[in-house]
Amino acid sequence: MTQSKTLPGGFAGSLTGASRRRFLQMSGATALGAGVLPFLKALPASAQAAETLVVVTGQTINSLDLHRTGTNRASYQVAVNVYDRLVSFGTKETPDGGLSYDYETIVPELAESWDIAEDSITFHLKPDATFWDGKPVTAEDVRWSFERAVTVGGFPTVQMKAGLLVEPSQFEAVDEKTFRVKLLHPSKLTLPDLAVPVPIVINSEVAKANATADDPWAMEYLHQNPAGSGAFKVTRWDPGQQLVYERNDDWAGGPLPGVKRVIVREVPNPSNRRALLERGDVQINFDLPNKDAQELAESETVSIFSTPIENCIHCVGLNYSFEPFQDPDVRKAVAYAIPYADIFQTAAYGRGAPMWGGDAAVETTDWPRPFPYETDLDRAREHLAKSGFASGFEVPLSISLGLADWMEPTALLIQENLAKLGIAATIEKIPGANWRTACLVEKRLPMHLENFGGWLNYPCYYFFWAYKEGHLFNSSNYANPEVETLVDETLHMPTDNPEYAPKIKRLFEIAIEDLPRIPLWQPALNVGTNGATGYEYWFHRQLDARGLERS
Amino acid sequence: MAGRLKTILSRVAQAAPVVVGVVIVTFVLTRALPGDPAVYFAGAAADEASIAEIRTALGLDKSLPEQFVLYVGDLLRGDLGESISTGQPVVTELARRLPASLELTLTALLLSCGVAIPLGVLAATRPGSWADHLCRVLVTAGVSLPTFFTGLALIYVFYYLLGLAPTPIGRLDFIYLEPPRVTGFFLVDAALAGDWETWWGAARQIVLPAVTLALFTLAPICRITRAAMLQALSADFVRTARAAGLTRPTVIYRYAFHNAMLPVITTLGMVFSFTLGANVLVEKVFAWPGIGSYAVDALVVSDYAAVQGFVLAMALLFVALNLAIDIAYTLIDPRIGFEN
Numbered sequence: 053m054t055q056s057k058t059l060p061g062g063f064a065g066s067l068t069g070a071s072r073r074r075f076l077q078m079s080g081a082t083a084l085g086a087g088v089l090p091f092l093k094a095l096p097a098s099a100q101a102a103e104t105l106v107v108v109t110g111q112t113i114n115s116l117d118l119h120r121t122g123t124n125r126a127s128y129q130v131a132v133n134v135y136d137r138l139v140s141f142g143t144k145e146t147p148d149g150g151l152s153y154d155y156e157t158i159v160p161e162l163a164e165s166w167d168i169a170e171d172s173i174t175f176h177l178k179p180d181a182t183f184w185d186g187k188p189v190t191a192e193d194v195r196w197s198f199e200r201a202v203t204v205g206g207f208p209t210v211q212m213k214a215g216l217l218v219e220p221s222q223f224e225a226v227d228e229k230t231f232r233v234k235l236l237h238p239s240k241l242t243l244p245d246l247a248v249p250v251p252i253v254i255n256s257e258v259a260k261a262n263a264t265a266d267d268p269w270a271m272e273y274l275h276q277n278p279a280g281s282g283a284f285k286v287t288r289w290d291p292g293q294q295l296v297y298e299r300n301d302d303w304a305g306g307p308l309p310g311v312k313r314v315i316v317r318e319v320p321n322p323s324n325r326r327a328l329l330e331r332g333d334v335q336i337n338f339d340l341p342n343k344d345a346q347e348l349a350e351s352e353t354v355s356i357f358s359t360p361i362e363n364c365i366h367c368v369g370l371n372y373s374f375e376p377f378q379d380p381d382v383r384k385a386v387a388y389a390i391p392y393a394d395i396f397q398t399a400a401y402g403r404g405a406p407m408w409g410g411d412a413a414v415e416t417t418d419w420p421r422p423f424p425y426e427t428d429l430d431r432a433r434e435h436l437a438k439s440g441f442a443s444g445f446e447v448p449l450s451i452s453l454g455l456a457d458w459m460e461p462t463a464l465l466i467q468e469n470l471a472k473l474g475i476a477a478t479i480e481k482i483p484g485a486n487w488r489t490a491c492l493v494e495k496r497l498p499m500h501l502e503n504f505g506g507w508l509n510y511p512c513y514y515f516f517w518a519y520k521e522g523h524l525f526n527s528s529n530y531a532n533p534e535v536e537t538l539v540d541e542t543l544h545m546p547t548d549n550p551e552y553a554p555k556i557k558r559l560f561e562i563a564i565e566d567l568p569r570i571p572l573w574q575p576a577l578n579v580g581t582n583g584a585t586g587y588e589y590w591f592h593r594q595l596d597a598r599g600l601e602r603s
Numbered sequence: 604m605a606g607r608l609k610t611i612l613s614r615v616a617q618a619a620p621v622v623v624g625v626v627i628v629t630f631v632l633t634r635a636l637p638g639d640p641a642v643y644f645a646g647a648a649a650d651e652a653s654i655a656e657i658r659t660a661l662g663l664d665k666s667l668p669e670q671f672v673l674y675v676g677d678l679l680r681g682d683l684g685e686s687i688s689t690g691q692p693v694v695t696e697l698a699r700r701l702p703a704s705l706e707l708t709l710t711a712l713l714l715s716c717g718v719a720i721p722l723g724v725l726a727a728t729r730p731g732s733w734a735d736h737l738c739r740v741l742v743t744a745g746v747s748l749p750t751f752f753t754g755l756a757l758i759y760v761f762y763y764l765l766g767l768a769p770t771p772i773g774r775l776d777f778i779y780l781e782p783p784r785v786t787g788f789f790l791v792d793a794a795l796a797g798d799w800e801t802w803w804g805a806a807r808q809i810v811l812p813a814v815t816l817a818l819f820t821l822a823p824i825c826r827i828t829r830a831a832m833l834q835a836l837s838a839d840f841v842r843t844a845r846a847a848g849l850t851r852p853t854v855i856y857r858y859a860f861h862n863a864m865l866p867v868i869t870t871l872g873m874v875f876s877f878t879l880g881a882n883v884l885v886e887k888v889f890a891w892p893g894i895g896s897y898a899v900d901a902l903v904v905s906d907y908a909a910v911q912g913f914v915l916a917m918a919l920l921f922v923a924l925n926l927a928i929d930i931a932y933t934l935i936d937p938r939i940g941f942e943n
Contacts, residue, residue, distance in 0.1 A: 106777065112900070114690040121657050122644040122687040205656040206645055275690060290781075291691050292700075293773055293892050315777050319890040323755060324771050327763045333770045454903075485905045486637050493642070524650075 104313040105584055105600055107336040108325045112318055113295055116286060117274040118249060119201060119208045128249045129316075129594035133297055135252035135280035136305045138163040138175050138194065138231070139243065143588060143599070150357040151588040151599070155509045158243055161305045162189055162253055162281065163231075170238065177229040181304040183255040183281045191225035196256035198223045198233075200269045208250045214508060215245025216544070239544035241508055248507050249592050255279035283309050283598045293318055297597060310586060310601030326580075329354055335584035335602065338595050341457070342401035345578035358576040359589040360405045363514055364505025365420045366458065367407075368466065368570040369491075373529045374447065374498035381439035383567040386499075387425040388432035389469045396573050399461040403578060407571035414564075417547075417556045419511035420574050423564050429472060436473050444474025450491070450500040454484025459501045462572065491527050502527050502569065507591050511556050512542040518569065519559075530568035535559065611926065618922040625918040626678065626911075630671055633907045640905045644687050661687070674911075683915070684908030688901055693912035696897060701916060702787025703774060704886070704893035708878050710790075710809055711816035712871070719821045720867065723828025727836060728855060738829060742822040750881055754815040754888035761811060769807045773890045779804045812889040819881060820874050827870040831863035838862070864935050872928040876921060 111126035118131040142157030163175040181189040199220040201208045212218070216236050224232045235242060245251070254274065262273035278286055283305060284297035297314040317334070319325045326344045329337040330353065340348070340356070349356050370377040370386060377383055392408040410422030436442060449467060451459035460479075467477045477499065482490055491497050504525040506513045516539050517523055521531040542555050563569070577593050586599040641658035658664045662673060677684060683693035722741070725734035761768035769776055774789055779801050782792040790809070793802035835841060836859050844854045883895035894913065901909035 108772070112689065114688060120690070121660055122690065124688070205653040207653070209653060210650060290892075291689050291696070292897070293890075294777065317772055317777060317890075319772050320887045320896065321755075321890065324758060324888065324890065327758065328770055328772065331763065331766070331770075483637055484903060485640070485643050489639055489642055 103311060103602075104315065105311045105336070105597070105602055106334040107314060107316045107338055107595060107597075108319045108328055108334045109316060109338040109595070110318070110320055110322060110325065111339065112292055113289075113316070114291065115275050116278045116289065117271065118252065119204050119269070120271050120275050121204075121206050123207075126594065128592050129596070130278065130286065130295070131249040131252050132590070132592065132594060133284045133314075133597050134278045134282045134286060135254065136162045136181075136189075136282050137247055137249075137251055137253065138177075139166070139247045140306070141244075141247050146359060146589065148357070150359065151586070152359060153588060153590045155244070155362070155591075158247060161247075162194070166243075168243075171235050173233045173235065173243065174226070175231045175233075177231065178304050179229060181281055182302060183258070183279065184285055184300060184302075185255065185258065185279075187255060187257060188228075189253060189281050190228050191231035193256045194231045194253050195223045195225045196259070197254045198251055200254070201251055204269055204271070211248060211250045211507070212245070214513075215239065215242045217242065217245065217251070237544065240510070240546045241513070241544060244508055249594075253281065255281070281305070284314065306598065309598045311597075314597045314600065316595070329580050329582050332582050335582060336587065336595070336600070337580040339593075340578040340580050342399075342403045342576070342578060345403050345576075345580070346401040348580055354580050354582045357579045357581070357587055357589065358403045359579075360574045360576050361505055361593065362509045362591050363419065363507075363511075364503065364575060365407060365569075365571045366400075366462075366501065366503045366573055366575055368572065369497070369500045369502045369528045370568060370570065371495065371498045371500070371528050372531070372568060373495070376439075376441045376445045376447070377498065377528075379439045379441060380566070381435040382441055383570075384425075385432045385435035385439065385473060386470065386475070387423070387567055387570050388428045388435065389466075389473055389475075390425075390570065390572070391427050391465050391469050392425075392572060393427065395462050395465050398465060399458045400573055400575065404576040405574040407573050414557045414560045417511060417553050417560075419514060419556075419560075420571065421560065423571050425570070427469070429469070432473055436475075444476065446476045446478070447499050448480040448497070449477040450480045450482055450497040452484055452487035452491070452501075453481050454487060455501075455503070456481070458575070462501060492524050495527050495529050497527065500527060503575065509591065510547070511559065512539055512545075515539045515559055515563075516543055519563065526568070528568035530566065532562060532566065535562055538562075611930070614926050614929065615922075618926075621922060622915075622918055625915060626675070629911045629914040630674060633905070633910050634667060634670075636902075636905050640687065640907065643904055678915075683912040686901060686906050686909035686912075688904050688906045688909065689897075693908050696909070697894065697912055697916050699787065700892055700894045700897050701920075703891060704879060704882055704895060706788040706790065707809060707812055707816065707885070707891060707893060708875065708882060710813040711820060711878065712875060714813055715817040715820040715824055715874075716871070718817070719824035720828050723825045724832055724855070724860060726825075726829045727832030730833075738825055742825050745818045745820075745822040748818065749884070750815055750819050751884040751888050753818055754812065754885055757811050757815060758888070768811050769804075771808075771811065771889045773892055774808055775801070775804055776808065812885050812891055815885050815888075816878055816881070820878055823870055823874055824867065827866050828863065831866045832859060835859040835863040861935070865932065868928060868931050868935065872924060875924065879917070879920075 109126070112124070113127045113130065115123040115127045116130045117123060118128055138161060139158050140161040142154040142159045143151055144154035146152045162177055162181050164178045166173055166175045177189055177191060183189060198217065202212045202217060202220060216239050217233070218236065222234045222236070224234065226232050258279040259270040259274060263270040283300055283303045285300055286295060287298040288296040295316045299309050299312045301308065319328065322341050322344060325337045326340070326348070328334045332353065345356050345358050348354050368390065370383050372378055392406065396402060396406055407420060407422045409426040410424050412424040449463050451463045463479050467479060470477045491500055491502065502525070504518050506517060515535065518525040519530055519535050520526060520539055521536060538555050538559050542552060545552050577589060579587055581587055583603055584600055585603045586601045588596055588599050590596050641654050641661055641663055645654045645657045662670060681694070685692050686696060689696060722734060722738050726738040729735060758768070758771050762771055775781065782789055782796050782798055782801050785792050785795055789805035790802060793805055841854060841859050844858050880895065882893055883899050885891065886893040886896040898910065898913040901913065
C-alpha cells in the first residue's frame with residue numbers, strides 16, 4: 053500500500069461549484085500566493101507529483117449504473133472502481149511479467165469471511181466498511197442491492213442467473229453484518245459470480261431516498277449519481293468526454309489505491325491515443341488496436357501488455373441447418389482449408405494465442421485449447437472429395453460491420469482458400485445493429501464469424517452458452533444429446549470432482565469431431581502504459597484503477 | 604422597418620411546414636432503419652423476457668401511429684426523449700454539443716474568410732500575379748486533401764513532432780475547468796468570466812481543428828470571391844466610376860466589392876451547412892465533443908431519440924440560417940426585398 057502525500061485541502065473535494073472556489077483559495081496560497089489563476093498552475097504540478105493518472109480510451113461511458121437498461125460495456129469500469137462487491141478475485145503474475153486477476157482465488161472485498169454450507173453461503177461483512185457518506189455497510193444494503201440486480205431485468209439479471217442467483221427470497225440479511233445467500237442447489241459458479249462487476253453493493257438508504265413510485269430501484273438517480281463504498285468516487289462526469297475518479301481514503305475493501313485521482317478521457321481516434329501515450333501526456337492507453345500494440349511492443353518508453361482474453365475464442369461458425377455443413381467431411385475440409393497463420397498475422401497482428409495445430413489427443417482440461425487442425429489444402433481436398441459435395445457449393449460468409457476490424461480480413465482470407473477447394477463463399481456484411489438478431493437469435497447465417505467469451509472461466513460455462521441446443525451463442529444450431537447431458541452434469545460440479553475432467557475431455561473430443569465452431573485464435577486485450585505501473589488484466593476487459601500507481 | 608419585421612415573421616411561418624415535414628420524415632426513416640434497438644440495448648447475453656421488458660420500457664411495443672402521437676406530444680412539451688446509447692436526455696446533449704460544433708465551425712469560417720476573401724480580391728484585381736497563383740494552389744490543395752488527413756497530418760507535425768500544439772483531446776485540456784456556462788462557446792464564456800487563462804487554453808485547443816476545417820472551406824469562398832470580383836470589376840458601373848476619376852480603393856472596395864458580396868454570402872451559407880456535416884471527421888480526429896460524432900454514433904446503434912433530435916435541431920438551424928442570409932441580402936443590396 054502506498055499513499056503519496058496529498059495536495060492541500062480542496063483537491064479532495066468536488067471540482068465544481070463551491071469546492072472549486074475553495075480549491076482556488078487553498079492552492080492559490082501554496083502555488084502562487086495570488087488568487088485567480090492558480091488552479092491551472094497547480095494542477096499540472098500535481099499531475100507530476102504522482103497524484104493524478106490520465107487514461108485514454110476509445111470507448112464511451114454511458115451510465116454510472118451497471119444495472120440500468122442500455123448501460124454499455126465501457127461503463128462496467130464504474131461498477132468496478134466505484135462500488136464494492138462481497139468478494140473479489142486475487143492477483144497473479146502472467147508469463148510476460150504483467151499482472152492478471154486470479155480466477156482460482158476468491159479474496160474478501162466487503163465480506164471479511166464466509167462460511168459455505170450445503171444449502172447456503174453466509175457472509176460476514178467487514179465491521180469498518182462504510183459508504184462514502186459515512187453510513188456503515190449493512191447486510192440490508194447487500195440484500196437490497198442483490199434484489200435489485202435480479203429484479204431489474206436485462207443483463208444484470210441474466211448474469212446473476214448464471215450463478216443460480218434468481219429469486220429475491222434467496223437473499224437474507226441475518227443481522228446488521230451477516231448476510232446469507234440461500235442456494236437453489238450447490239454450484240461452483242455461485243461464489244465466482246459474486247465477484248463479477250454485477251452484484252455491487254449500493255447504499256440503499258441513499259437510493260431509496262431518491263426512488264419514486266415509477267422508479268422503485270432509483271435507476272434515474274443512480275444513473276448519474278453513484279452511491280457506493282468503493283475505492284474511488286466520481287467527482288466529474290462529462291458524458292462523451294471524460295470521467296474523473298477521486299480516491300476514497302476510507303476505503304475498507306482493499307489496499308488504498310496508489311493514485312489520488314484518475315482521469316479517464318475519451319479520444320475516439322486510435323492514432324491520437326497512441327501519440328498521446330508515446331509523448332507521455334497520458335499514462336495509460338486502454339484497449340489499443342492490435343496493430344499499434346505490435347508496433348509499440350519494441351518501444352523503450354511505452355510498455356505494452358497483451359493478455360489473451362480468458363475463455364474467449366474468435367471462431368468460424370458452420371451452421372448445421374445449412375445442408376452441406378451437415379456432412380462431417382465438408383466441415384473438416386473447411387477446417388483444413390482455413391489459412392490460420394495468415395489470419396493471425398493479418399487480422400490480429402500476432403497478438404493473442406493461436407487456436408490451431410494442437411495435439412490430437414485431449415490430455416488436459418485447459419481451455420481455450422488449440423484444435424488439431426492446420427492449413428493443409430491436400431487434406432481439405434481429400435475430405436471434400438469423400439463428402440457428398442465433391443464439386444463444391446456456394447455459401448454466404450457473414451460478418452458484422454461492427455466488428456469489421458478483425459472479421460473483414462479474416463473473411464477475405466478464408467474466402468480465398470475456400471475458392472481453391474471449389475467452395476464459392478460470398479462475403480455478406482451485416483450492420484452491427486442487426487448482427488445479434490441474425491446471428492444469435494434467428495441463427496440463420498450458414499457460415500459466419502463469432503467471438504463468444506465467458507466471464508466465468510470454466511470450459512463447461514463456455515459449452516453451456518455456445519454448444520447447447522438453442523442457447524444464445526450456439527449460432528450453428530448444433531444439437532447433440534451427449535453434449536446436452538455432459539454440460540448439464542458438469543456445469544455446477546466442482547472441478548475437483550473426479551468425474552469432472554473425463555467429462556470435460558469428452559466434450560472437447562466431441563467439439564473437435566463435430567466442428568460446429570472452428571476456433572481461429574484467442575484474442576488479446578492490449579493496454580499500453582507510459583509512466584504507470586500496476587496495470588492488471590481482468591476478465592471484464594475494463595480498467596481496474598485500484599492497483600495503479602505513477603512511476 | 605415594420606415591413607421587414609412582418610416579412611421575417613411570414614418567413615418564420617413558412618418554415619413551419621418544413622419543420623413538420625422533417626418531424627414526420629425522421630420519425631418514419633429512423634423506424635425504417637435496419638436493426639432492433641431493444642435487442643441491441645438488452646446486451647448480448649439477454650434473454651427473450653428481458654428484451655421484451657426493454658421493448659416496453661422504450662415504448663417500442665406500441666404500434667407506429669401510437670408511437671408517433673406520443674413522440675409529437677413529448678416534442679410539444681420540449682422533450683426530445685432520452686438517448687439510450689449515451690444515457691442522457693437528448694435536449695441536454697444537444698445543448699452541450701451544438702455550441703461545440705458551432706464554435707468550431709464559426710471559428711473555422713472566420714479564419715477561412717479572413718484568408719480567402721482578401722486573397723480572392725487580390726487575385727481578381729491582379730490576375731496572373733503571385734496572389735492569383737497562391738489562390739489557385741491553396742484552392743486545389745484545400746479541396747483535394749480530405750479533412751481527416753489534414754487533421755492527422757497537422758497533429759503529427761505540430762503535436763507529435765514539434766510539440767507546439769496542445770494535446771488533441773477535445774475542447775479543453777484536463778487541467779482546465781469548463782468556464783461558467785453562458786453561451787456554451789468556451790471562448791466567449793471564458794472571456795465573459797474574465798478567465799483569460801482558460802480562454803487561452805480553449806483557444807489553443809481550437810486552433811488545429813479550426814485550421815483543418817478552414818483549409819477545407821477555403822476553396823469555394825476563394826473561388827467565388829475571385830469570380831464575383833472579376834465580374835463586378837468588368838461591370839458598367841465600375842467603368843463609370845473609373846471614368847469619373849474615383850480613386851482605385853473607392854472603386855474596388857466601395858463599388859466592386861460591395862456588389863461582389865452577394866454570391867459570397869450565398870456561398871458562405873452553403874459552406875456553413877456542409878462544414879457542419881464535414882465536422883464529423885474532424886470531431887473524431889480531435890476528440891471534439893460535437894454534434895456530428897453524436898449523430899453518427901447514434902445512427903450506428905439505431906438510437907431513435909438521438910437521431911430524431913439531431914435532425915430536428917439541424918432543420919431548425921438551417922431554417923434560421925436561410926432566414927439570416929435572406930436578411931443579409933436586403934442589407935447588402937437594397938434592390939432585393941422580400942416578395943409579399
